[in-house]
Amino acid sequence: MKVYCPYCREEKEYIIETREVKEFRGKEIDTYENVAMCKTCKNDLYVNELETENSKRIYEAYRQTENIIKPQDIIDLRSKYDISQRELTAILGFGKMTINRYERGGVPTKSQSDYIKLLIENESKFIEKVKEAYSKNNITKKTYEKIMSKENYEECNTNNLQNLIRKCITNNLSRTPDIYNGYKLLDLDKLENIISYIASQVKNLTVTSINKYLWYIDMLSFKEQCVAVTGLTYEHEKFGPTIDGKNYNTLMILNNKYVKEETENDYGTTTQIVSKKNYDLNCLSDDELEIINKVIKLLKNKKVTDISAMSHLEDGWKKTKRYEKISFEYAMNLSID
Ligand SMILES: [Zn+2]
Known part of the structure; x- marks a missing residue:
């Protein structure tokens, strides 16, 4: 495997060294990274695929120790209410591309993660945020009504259907x-x-x-x-x-x-x-x-x-x-x- 070495100023063979990673964003983690080293001058080299894998691994370790939400959690939240990344960003009041970045694997800060998690776990808190965003004109009427209709539908489907059947049986029998x-x-x-x-x-x-x-x-x-x-x-x-x-x-x-x-x-x-x-x-x-x-x-x-x-x-x-x-x-x- 060869890559351009800026120290030797030519394409060079490299070896991979595995190193422990014990810290990320000031938090203790326990994982490793694979670093490319020039066979000739022994300097660290930049290999894109290795770096991508390293940051994925480190993010994952950080996610686990800090209990940070996963990209899929955000995607699931959006699909539950059938809303776009932009609509969700507007509801949460985050910077423009934030949700897009998190869904592609970027790691949220602990406080943003906790905030999103709260809204995922607590539906009424999320709906509160939606109402707030609508009153501030951050989301359109169309978006607002879409979310509200989904919410009613969910509630009707999950909790109330079984209760309805119970009432029905009791009435009948x-x-x-x-x-x-x-x-x-x-x-x-x-x-x-x-x-x-x-x-x-x-x-x-x-x-x-x-x-x-x-x-x-x-x-x-x-x-x-x-x-x-x-x-x-x-x-x-x-x-x-x-x-x-x-x-x-x-x-x-x-x-x-x-x-x-x-x-x-x-x-x-x-x-x-x-x-x-x-x-x-x-x-x-x-x-x-x-x-x-x-x-x-x-x-x-x-x-x-x-x-x-x-x-x-x-x-x-x-x-x-x-x-x-x-x-x-x-x-x-x-x-x-
Ligand atoms: Zn070199």
Whole structure:
């Protein structure tokens, strides 16, 4: 490898020496640099690629010790609100090319980095800055409105959708305690914990099966203690008792404690409920947990079709018509015990 040596005044072979770098911007760091040295005169030479790599490495070490934000953090912030480098610079009140430089790998000062980090982590602080920039005419109305619409959209999408679904389920399924919910008020948190627990104990738990698990648990509980566990209402459907009004579909959109996963195989798509294993069984009494475990033990090694067929032998299914709510009266003749 050759490069022009200003000392020898001609192209010379060079060697690379690795040296420790212990300090940058007055901060202690621990890294190294590769320096080109003229083979003849032993002076340090400037090799562009080496210097680029060195500064990258040193910046990275400095970033880590000082916990400085990365270029990608800034890019992510911009893409979240769909704003340009210039728009972000205007919002932050930085010099013209600052954001451009940081995104290309330039290292922000610690205080600028902390400032940007605060705005990334704290959305309301960022929005405050946007409003301020707009009031000072630093950003256009168009930019301002774009960011505001993104912000509303985000909020609506992430936090509120799950809450909305919860409200929806509670509205659909809550009824005053009567013979159709086993004299129990629906408790959605408890229900999620139970589903998560069952999913953690049962391999390939399908949506069809979870309906039967819950029905058997509630019926058995009603038979033994005259009160159901979950407070769900069930109806007669083709494949057996299911949660009233097809609300099992809505229940499967919740994702706090379990998720619905679809896998493709040779026979088509199969759906299964996968536990996040974060269930809390403290919401259950010892008797309730015993009943749940009993039903799990009874059904866990059965195929979906067998579980369906089994439920078809129960009075609760035999003595009701399609889409009719299933009364807990039938619990008295439940075949399992
Ligand atoms: Zn030389």
